[in-house]
Amino acid sequence: MSAKIPLFQVNAFTDRPFSGNPAAVCLLHEDREPAWLQGVAAEMNLSETAFLLPQGQDFQLRWFTPTLEVDLCGHATLAAAHVLLNQNLVPADQPMTFHTRSGPLIARQVGNYLELDFPIQPIVPTELPELLIAGLGITGAKLKFLGKTPADYFIELDAETLRGLQPNFPTLAQVPGRGVIVTAKADVPEADFISRFFAPAAGIAEDPVTGSAHCSLYPYWSEKLDKKQLTGFQASGRGGWVKVRGEGERVVLGGQALLIWQGELVV
Structure with a gap:
């Protein structure tokens, strides 16, 4: 049996159950092949599954829909930050830095909200x-x-x-x-x-x-x-x-999140 991998579901951009956008968050111990990540995302069958891998004090963050990897996802980033705080994996007063396909993204707790620092996407x-x-x-x-x-x-x-x-x-x-x-x-x-x-x-x-x-x-x-x-x-x-x-050229997104369930992957 493989090492057990912590897995969570968080409802993002809400403070109530059964609303907002659900995302799965997977805390990796080591890097995994893209096909495995995609398989987990398909199994979760949510709009996004976030995969976190520690990189020193920061984290690598990747997002997968049930069918493909995407370059940017707000609600799954909010969910990932909520899990890190909920599980006491980062101090509440410390900004979290995620390294992603869209560059470094910063999340921080501000009162009852989590704030995400994202790049503007021009129209x-x-x-x-x-x-x-x-x-x-x-x-x-x-x-x-x-x-x-x-x-x-x-x-x-x-x-x-x-x-x-x-x-x-x-x-x-x-x-x-x-x-x-x-x-x-x-x-x-x-x-x-x-x-x-x-x-x-x-x-x-x-x-x-x-x-x-x-x-x-x-x-x-x-x-x-x-x-x-x-x-x-x-x-x-x-x-x-x-x-x-x-x-400036950044957008700060603020939202709340709620942990719905947590468990372990054993594959």
Whole structure:
């Protein structure tokens, strides 16, 4: 039998059970082959599984969906930081540095929130793929803005249309890129904007709360609303809240997290 490997599930960007975005967090003793990491992520069958490997006082961090490795993931980073603090593996007053495919990322505890220091993901206007409109089931007239981030398409709609979307996921999966960020000005008083995120090509039909999407949502809505600190609500079935503010070319994401279960991998 292989050495037992600690495994956790954390709901990110929420303080309540059965809401937010669940992520698995695996604490590795040694580096493992990508095929093994991908197999674990497929077994967990969550939108992301985070793998942590100590590197001195820092950690290597990798993220896998059930089908592929991704370059950036906010909610699984929040979940990883929560596990390290919950298991007393780092001091509560010490920033955590994660070495990732998107460069070093910093997490720290600030009051009741965890804050993540992520790079801004800029948006540029782009042409409209017919598959995108067909996959979302809307008309081009509904679009208030269409752009492209380094990984995703980015669309602004009105709030009613956003909440009513019922995508054709097989069609949407044919759109090039990681996924589609859909956003609207908030229709709830507690938030500045709302969003949804679809990534069927990455094995995720609809992601409950997408931290990395807020690296593009922040600069877009900050300029549009002329505000430097914003609150986003991701209007998925589970729902979740993300506080965002800018620091130069970086975005600070703030959220809460809750440990749901913990166990051990024995394979």
